[in-house]
Each structure stands twice: as C-alpha cells, then as structure tokens.
Amino acid sequence: MINSHIILESTLHNHDVKTDKNAKFLILAVRFLEESSLLPAKLSRSGRDKFQTYMENLRWADLVEFAVRDLSQSYPHLTAFLSDYPSDFWQLRTLNDESLFSFLKELDNNLSDVDIDELYSLGARLLLNAEPKEINVNQLSHLPLDRNSRVVELPNGMGKPTMTLLSLYLELTISQSCQIFVSTDIAETLAGWAAVLCGATEDDNDRIVRINENGWRELRWDTADLVLVSNPPEWIKIDDIERKFPPAQVIEL
Numbered sequence: 001m002i003n004s005h006i007i008l009e010s011t012l013h014n015h016d017v018k019t020d021k022n023a024k025f026l027i028l029a030v031r032f033l034e035e036s037s038l039l040p041a042k043l044s045r046s047g048r049d050k051f052q053t054y055m056e057n058l059r060w061a062d063l064v065e066f067a068v069r070d071l072s073q074s075y076p077h078l079t080a081f082l083s084d085y086p087s088d089f090w091q092l093r094t095l096n097d098e099s100l101f102s103f104l105k106e107l108d109n110n111l112s113d114v115d116i117d118e119l120y121s122l123g124a125r126l127l128l129n130a131e132p133k134e135i136n137v138n139q140l141s142h143l144p145l146d147r148n149s150r151v152v153e154l155p156n157g158m159g160k161p162t163m164t165l166l167s168l169y170l171e172l173t174i175s176q177s178c179q180i181f182v183s184t185d186i187a188e189t190l191a192g193w194a195a196v197l198c199g200a201t202e203d204d205n206d207r208i209v210r211i212n213e214n215g216w217r218e219l220r221w222d223t224a225d226l227v228l229v230s231n232p233p234e235w236i237k238i239d240d241i242e243r244k245f246p247p248a249q250v251i252e253l
Contacts, residue, residue: 007106007122011099019091022082023064024103025126026092029078029193030067031107032119038201039074042067045108060104061095068092074202077192081127081185116197120163123193127186133157133231135164135253143249147171149225152245155183155211157230159194161253165228166198174198179224180208183233216240224248 007024033039034047041047042063051058072079124132140161145151149172153162162178172178174195182188191208200207211219213235224245229236230253241250 007103011096016091016094019094021126021129023092023095025123025189026068026071026079027064027103027107028119028123028126029075029196030064030071031104031111033071033075033196035111036196038196039067039070042070043104043107048104059093060097060100061093064095064100065092075192075196075205077188077205077208078196080188080192083185116163117167120160120190120194120197124158124160124190127189132160132190133253135161135230137164137168139251139253140165140168143169143226145169145172145226147177149177150223151178151226151228152221152224152248153178153180153191153228153230154236154241155181155231155233156187157191157228157253158182158187159191159208161228161230162191163194163198165226174200174207175204178207181211182208183211219244221245222247226251228253 007028011020027043030039030043034041034044042051048060048063051063068079072082121132124130151162151165151172153159157180159180162174162180166172166174166178180191180195182191188208188210195204195207213233216235221244225248227241227245227248227250229238229241229250238250238252
C-alpha cells in the first residue's frame, strides 16, 4: 500500500511549499499513468535506468520536467492548476535532487494495487490541503442505470461523485457514460485525476468541460438520465438544473 504520510511529509523543495506539493501531485499522476501504460516511462525505475544510460549529467529534476511536459500534452486537465505556464514548469527544476530520488523510489515500492479512492484523496490533499468531501454512497445506490445511461456531474464535485458512481455501477464507463463540468482550475485538475483513475485515456479528454456563469446560462442538455450536484457555485440553482436537464434525476450530494 502507498504510504500517504511519507508522500505528504517528505520535502522536495526546501523553500516553496506550493512548488513542493504541486510537484508531488504531478509526479503521482505521471507514475500512475506510466503504471497504466498511458504515458512513456520516464519516472519509473525502468525509465530512470534507460535515461541514465545516455544522459550522463541528467538530474532527476530535469527528468521530472520532461515527464510533466508529456503529461501536459496528453492529459492537459491534469496540469490545469499550473496557472503560471511556463514558470511553474521551470520551478520543477529547482527541486532537491536527493529528496526527489527518494520520493521516486517510494512510489516504486508502493504504487501498485493502490485503491483509487486513496489515490484520489491523496491528490486532493496535495492540491487542496484538505480531504475531499465525502460522498454518501447510499444516495447513489439502487438507481435505474444501465450501460446506455448518461450521467452529468455539475461544478464543482471535482470528479469525486462520478468516480463513486462508477465504482457502484460497473456497466458505466467514463468514456461512454459520463460528462463532468468544472468551473475552476483545481476542480478541472481533480476531475481529470478522477477520470484517469476510472480508466480514462487521452481520447477521453472531452469528458471534462470547463464552464463559467455565462456558459451555464446558455447550457441546454436533453440526453442526461442522472445529474450529480456537489459543492455547486452560487450561480447554479436547483430550479435551473431541473429546467436545463428536464428528463434527468437530480441528486444533491
């Protein structure tokens, strides 16, 4: 099992807590996708060994930056929280190399067979400095859903309601059944994290859609069977939801 305490308490950057936590999340996401064969191996043990053979002066911080650039190109939602591009990428080069190597080895030992709820929670704690909101599973049980059902999650459940639902209804998939709307950078990133934890590939990036208040006013959607609402912004009202998604069941979580 992954040692969340070690990951949260280790220090990759000596002076900047934000860079430290950002880097940990990005490395965690890269390593998960590498383990799933959805990104080329750079930060895994085999990837590190390969790069060391032909890059004598390679620093681990440089390799992390290369890997995060791959992540950004293939899974842009997962880097949406990096608001200051390219400065935030450059900051990755300032990580402490010795601590970084120890951190990568820790993920080598613990990333396999980790529960996706634990991984999602770890990502949320790194980016939010708080546990994600708990979802009442009872509210999602025994719903009339099948593989043809269409589910919409409104801002800003950050993907957690959808992830919980998919764990209960194995006939549903992120690519065929779900649409997640978000309205903030962090929400987009964590929704992207939830999506890849549920099996999304880069072909499913359109499952997450950014929307603002103006976009919400214009939105009309008549193909949803279920709408999930958790932590909505003040400009989303329940009465509006029922008008915009007329055939759907609406569940507030």
